[in-house]
Amino acid sequence: MLNRFSRFCVAALLALTASAGLMPAAAHAGTYDDYFTAVKMDAPRELQDLIKRGLGPNMVEPQRGYSALMLSIREDSMKAFDVLFNTPGVDLEIKAKNGDTAIMVAAFYGNLPVVKLLLDKEVEVNRPGWTALHYAAINGNAAIIKLLLDASAYIDAESPDEKMTPVMLAAVRGRTFAVRLLKEEGADISLKNADGMTALDLARRFNQQDVVEELTGQHTSWSAQKPGS
Structure with missing residues (x-):
């Protein structure tokens, strides 16, 4: 009792x-x-x-x-x-069970206002494994990518196991504008993932011709490409 x-x-x-x-x-x-x-x-x-x-x-x-x-x-x-x-x-x-944080979720869903609010509170953008920049590259939102880079997000962060960098993920998804931005901001497009493939190799494997042209300097129709696509 x-x-x-x-x-x-x-x-x-x-x-x-x-x-x-x-x-x-x-x-x-x-x-x-x-x-x-x-x-x-x-x-x-x-x-x-x-x-x-x-x-x-x-x-x-x-x-x-x-x-x-x-x-x-x-x-x-x-x-x-x-x-x-x-x-x-x-x-x-x-952190969620898979390690995601609020800013990672916001980056994945392309919620620019929320990303801005969280960055104003100086949330952590760099961490081992998956990062907000990975998710922003998957989504292809160039404005979010730029915000994260301005907040010192590591541009060549590697995902666990597959060792995918943000520019590789953008290439796989055909996010041409995001690929261009990451390349211009200094992403190392010569890096290879766990299978020994570069961003260009991945773009070719997944038939992302616009990305192939962007990475090889042959892109001729950039004016038709809209940010976030």
């Missing part, structure tokens, strides 16, 4: 855990589900109410380990994002 003081300590510990956003799903049941529903449905009032009731801004959903902030970016729930981003104590560097 717990005495009165012990019960008080347990209750205080649970309250602190909830306010930090670490309360497990079983402990909050319906309110926990309501919290992530509010994020997905982009319902700021409901979300604010749940935060006031003790579910802090750093709650993590169990499936992928996404923080509520990361989930709001993935779901394009920008009203919910604003609530979470401006809540005191929000952790902008939480």
Whole structure:
């Protein structure tokens, strides 16, 4: 049996855990589900109410380990994002189970305003393995790529296992404008991935002819190419 003081300590510990956003799903049941529903449905009032009731801004959903902030970016729930981003104590560097962070998710989905906000808060852009610049190259958003490079993102970062650099990923996806920007900013197009292939080799393998022409200096129709494509 717990005495009165012990019960008080347990209750205080649970309250602190909830306010930090670490309360497990079983402990909050319906309110926990309501919290992530509010994020997905982009319902700021409901979300604010749940935060006031003790579910802090750093709650993590169990499936992928996404923080509520990361989930709001993935779901394009920008009203919910604003609530979470401006809540005191929000952790902008939480990592999902796969290692993704908020800025990586924003770069992957091409959300330029969110990337700007996170960079203004000086979030980390360089890390071992996958980076925000990798994801921006996959998406092909040149404006995000430039912002990340201006924030000292490592231009030749290698992905785990396959050793793919951002320019290689842009080449594979046919992101011609992104390839050009990365090349102009100093990306080493002579680097090889784990299979011994350069960005040019990959562009040829995946039949990305515009990228092949860009990398070989033969591109003649650049004016028709739009940023972010």
